[in-house]
Amino acid sequence: MSFPRPLAVFLFLCLCIVSCGAMQIIEFCPDPYLADDADEYIVLSGHGSLDGIAISDNHGGFRFPDGTAIEGTLTVARNGLAFKETHGRFPDFEWQDYSPDVPDVISGAQLRLANTRDELMVYENSRLVQKIAWPGDVSPRQGQVHFLEAGVWDPRPLMLGQSRLSPTSFDNVTVTAFVSPDSSLEVFSGVIESAEHRVLVNVYELTSANITADLINAKKRGVDVEVLLEGGPVGGISPSEKSAIYRLNQSGIPVFEMAAPEGGHEPYRYDHAKYVVIDDRAVLVTSENFGHTGFPSTGETGNRGWGVVMEEPRLAAYFGDLYQTDISGSAITPVGGNEGPLENFSIISRQVAFEPATFTGARVTPVISPDTSDEITDLLVSAQESIEIQQAYITNESKTRLNPYLATAINASRRGVHVRVLLDSYWYNTEDEADNDEMVALINRIAASDNLPLEARCADLEASGLEKIHNKGVIVDDRAVLVSSINWNTNSPGFNREAGVIIEQPVVARYFRTVFDADWSPAVHSPHPPVDYLKIACVATVIGILMILYYRRHIR
Numbered sequence: 001m002s003f004p005r006p007l008a009v010f011l012f013l014c015l016c017i018v019s020c021g022a023m024q025i026i027e028f029c030p031d032p033y034l035a036d037d038a039d040e041y042i043v044l045s046g047h048g049s050l051d052g053i054a055i056s057d058n059h060g061g062f063r064f065p066d067g068t069a070i071e072g073t074l075t076v077a078r079n080g081l082a083f084k085e086t087h088g089r090f091p092d093f094e095w096q097d098y099s100p101d102v103p104d105v106i107s108g109a110q111l112r113l114a115n116t117r118d119e120l121m122v123y124e125n126s127r128l129v130q131k132i133a134w135p136g137d138v139s140p141r142q143g144q145v146h147f148l149e150a151g152v153w154d155p156r157p158l159m160l161g162q163s164r165l166s167p168t169s170f171d172n173v174t175v176t177a178f179v180s181p182d183s184s185l186e187v188f189s190g191v192i193e194s195a196e197h198r199v200l201v202n203v204y205e206l207t208s209a210n211i212t213a214d215l216i217n218a219k220k221r222g223v224d225v226e227v228l229l230e231g232g233p234v235g236g237i238s239p240s241e242k243s244a245i246y247r248l249n250q251s252g253i254p255v256f257e258m259a260a261p262e263g264g265h266e267p268y269r270y271d272h273a274k275y276v277v278i279d280d281r282a283v284l285v286t287s288e289n290f291g292h293t294g295f296p297s298t299g300e301t302g303n304r305g306w307g308v309v310m311e312e313p314r315l316a317a318y319f320g321d322l323y324q325t326d327i328s329g330s331a332i333t334p335v336g337g338n339e340g341p342l343e344n345f346s347i348i349s350r351q352v353a354f355e356p357a358t359f360t361g362a363r364v365t366p367v368i369s370p371d372t373s374d375e376i377t378d379l380l381v382s383a384q385e386s387i388e389i390q391q392a393y394i395t396n397e398s399k400t401r402l403n404p405y406l407a408t409a410i411n412a413s414r415r416g417v418h419v420r421v422l423l424d425s426y427w428y429n430t431e432d433e434a435d436n437d438e439m440v441a442l443i444n445r446i447a448a449s450d451n452l453p454l455e456a457r458c459a460d461l462e463a464s465g466l467e468k469i470h471n472k473g474v475i476v477d478d479r480a481v482l483v484s485s486i487n488w489n490t491n492s493p494g495f496n497r498e499a500g501v502i503i504e505q506p507v508v509a510r511y512f513r514t515v516f517d518a519d520w521s522p523a524v525h526s527p528h529p530p531v532d533y534l535k536i537a538c539v540a541t542v543i544g545i546l547m548i549l550y551y552r553r554h555i556r
Helices: 005-022 080-087 184-193 209-220 239-250 313-327 374-381 404-414 436-450 506-520 533-555
Strands: 024-029 041-049 053-056 061-063 069-077 118-124 127-134 146-149 170-180 198-203 224-230 255-258 274-278 282-286 305-311 332-334 357-369 386-391 418-423 454-458 472-476 480-484 498-504
Touching (some): 170 184, 170 313, 170 506, 184 274, 209 224, 209 239, 239 255, 282 313, 305 313, 305 480, 305 506, 374 498, 386 404, 386 506, 404 436, 418 436, 418 506, 436 454
Parallel strands (some): 198 224, 418 454
Antiparallel strands (some): 041 069, 053 061, 170 305, 282 305, 357 498, 472 480
16 A cells, blocks of 8 residues: 655654654753762663663663563663652662662663753664753753653752642632631531531741640540651740640640751751641642731730632542642651740730621642742733732842743733732831832832833721731732732742632621721832931021021121
């Protein structure tokens, strides 16, 4: 059987494309953490025979034993034992003979992946079918794993031990919206009291005596309770948190911390998430740590923060799986705490302005950092009419590069979207020369110079009766709202474990919009130091005296 010449050429090219794309490296780590990079590895993807497939960096390389086949993916490490130490399992092959439990490839000159500059080539029957160069195709960093997705190397700095989740959404979710300080403890205590089987807690810091008591009471009712904390928060673990940990342990509640053993490495810079999974049916997500300022008793002041309780079994299972993934890592260790003082705070009364409210029919998209934190960018890009941003602070990438989320919001204002940015004004967010007051001034200068529908303010904490703004929220078009733990800096979306949700439901968005408007109204548009009237009076007096002396001299 013969084909017309054009068809034959087309079929030949198709075969070449299939052949060239059939085997390729889709994952590799050239600079892992173990000594001498013994656990470096590559992952090959494809289907069929590996006869004729060779891997090289132009200095060393290997091929596969005759008859080796691949169906999906295949992992090859330099040292099988070292790879198992890092990943908890053996690779499919190793290119140096370290372990009798791992088959060897057929090596030529020794392959060693350079940390900062090298290349990898895949050959099929001596024909180059893939080449990867770094720097260039990827940016090298110690501990970073490089992934090929749809023909493009993922630019995110995904590190060893991290999860790699894809965006997903859940429909028909029932949402209870609440804010701190108004009703956060009331909602938290109620949801823990409703638990019947299991409570999983992942939070950056836990110091609240009330929350500790809620968890202990759940344990006494027969509920399985487990807690995961950050092992090295800024400033260290406080005496009150050690006391809370001790009390939880004494009640039979296991407490773990994300803290690498000596000489080890954590998968995330900080475990900064703040969520609770209840009975595989509901999940609470908030911007607040579990202390008094985030969860004060009703009628007391505290931080402005946002939170939601979401009831939907599949969504709860998603966060349950996330918790299990994080607590199964090598950097997780039990922590015992010790007896000590409870959290110390001053009680300042504040009238409750916003009660919790429950809404149905919401669509919820988890935003997990660093995996899916780009969802925040997509949310901002989707804006057609308005964006409200309330943040504890915003830091730029450098003196000449705006924070990426802020830049996206400003670009939205350039197409006519009305953008408002409300930042904290607590002393430690305004005392330095590059803090929130300077950020507000910068945003307003951009708005004025380019005539944009854009405005920034620092919150008036005294007028609002708030201790500080600790929120990390966004509202878009009064139809969608972000509730999260993700700060607008470099670490939080790129290197921390964070958790948030985008809720698409207009009535939920309007609930938080009402809270935002209440915080916005008394806020300061262009913060300046207080006016020194004494200095002005002194200057005026001196000027007056000089004018009198001048007048008298010239009259003579």
